[in-house]
Amino acid sequence: MTLSFISSSADMTLALGKAIGETVEPSTVIALDGDLGAGKTLLSRGIAGGLGVTTPVSSPTFTIVNEYEGGRIKMYHFDTYRLSDSYEFEAAGLDEYFGYGGLCVIEWSNIIDDILPEDSLRINIEGVSSSRTFEATGPDGKIGMLKNAAVKAGCEFI
Numbered sequence: 368m369t370l371s372f373i374s375s376s377a378d379m380t381l382a383l384g385k386a387i388g389e390t391v392e393p394s395t396v397i398a399l400d401g402d403l404g405a406g407k408t409l410l411s412r413g414i415a416g417g418l419g420v421t422t423p424v425s426s427p428t429f430t431i432v433n434e435y436e437g438g439r440i441k442m443y444h445f446d447t448y449r450l451s452d453s454y455e456f457e458a459a460g461l462d463e464y465f466g467y468g469g470l471c472v473i474e475w476s477n478i479i480d481d482i483l484p485e486d487s488l489r490i491n492i493e494g495v496s497s498s499r500t501f502e503a504t505g506p507d508g509k510i511g512m513l514k515n516a517a518v519k520a521g522c523e524f525i
């Protein structure tokens with residue numbers, strides 16, 4: 368299934384993330400793509416907030432993955448920007464996180480596209496100024512969850 372909608376502000380993207388974090392199920396992989404400054408980290412921050420994580424979320428640039436506890440589900444926040452391919456990801460044992468039962472949120476996921484779980488929720492973000500177009504693909508249940516979150520955040524469907 369696919370879904371497209373627009374977030375018209377940074378606050379709306381945060382609210383979208385929050386609504387996702389409140390309803391996402393354990394063992395979900397959310398694969399985020401989009402250029403520098405698209406809003407991947409902002410969305411991730413919202414998701415962590417919705418899960419109930421109180422630690423501030425920033426890009427895990429030096430570690431590839433940051434782990435957040437204290438929320439409804441454990442969150443593993445990846446930024447694979449500095450990896451060259453999925454081989455490097457696997458060589459570091461990072462694919463094991465997919466089986467930990469938590470929520471994996473992956474920025475720059477296209478770099479490891481070939482080893483992402485088949486049932487990942489893939490979200491591409493594009494835009495200029497304060498408008499961002501979200502295009503998502505994934506299993507019906509996960510797209511349904513995202514759709515409800517987008518409604519709650521006030522996003523406009525296209």
Ligand SMILES: Nc1ncnc2c1ncn2[C@@H]1O[C@H](COP(=O)(O)OP(=O)(O)OP(=O)(O)O)[C@@H](O)[C@H]1O
Pocket residue numbers: 374375376377378379380401402403404405406407408409410426474496497498499
């Ligand atoms: N509708 C919007 N949704 C998300 N971010 C927005 C929006 N409008 C403006 N912004 C701004 O865009 C920037 C998004 O930055 P963010 O760090 O989340 O991007 P990113 O995709 O993680 O970039 P990087 O690839 O460098 O990690 C923020 O400064 C945010 O305020």
Ligand SMILES: [Mg+2]
Pocket residue numbers: 407408409426474
């Ligand atoms: Mg980022």
